[in-house]
Amino acid sequence: MSEELGVSTLRYVEAARVGSIAEGAGAAFVVDGRVIALFLSGGRYFAIDDDCPHQGASLSKGRVDGCSVTCAWHGWRYSLEDGRWLDNPRSSRGVATYPVRVVDDRIEVGVPVSETGPVAT
Numbered sequence: 001m002s003e004e005l006g007v008s009t010l011r012y013v014e015a016a017r018v019g020s021i022a023e024g025a026g027a028a029f030v031v032d033g034r035v036i037a038l039f040l041s042g043g044r045y046f047a048i049d050d051d052c053p054h055q056g057a058s059l060s061k062g063r064v065d066g067c068s069v070t071c072a073w074h075g076w077r078y079s080l081e082d083g084r085w086l087d088n089p090r091s092s093r094g095v096a097t098y099p100v101r102v103v104d105d106r107i108e109v110g111v112p113v114s115e116t117g118p119v120a121t
């Protein structure tokens with residue numbers, strides 16, 4: 001499930017270029033060592049972890065419907081806005097979400113600094 005992350009805890013990393021994702025579709029990209037599914041729906045970009053929590057299918061290959069994606073393997077649905085598992089909203093299962101911004105023609109995803117910063121020795 002998504003976490004509330006302050007702006008200062010994020011570092012924006014280029015994931016893709018504008019035009020590389022069709023409206024109403026998704027694609028998977030490796031961003032800072034993790035596989036993230038990027039979607040374009042209604043002119044907005046969304047970023048979530050690509051692995052479906054059920055059995056690991058690539059959510060980027062799912063069907064986009066507004067602000068949700070349906071997993072291509074068994075049909076579990078997730079919110080693109082907050083990662084909730086929409087078939088069982090009371091469940092804690094879900095996927096991580098990441099903020100997205102567009103700078104010039106770059107689609108950038110905000111990843112937690114703690115996982116990207118230099119390792120203290």
Ligand code: FES
Pocket residue numbers: 052053054055056057071072073074075076
């Ligand atoms: S792997 Fe996604 S619903 Fe089963």
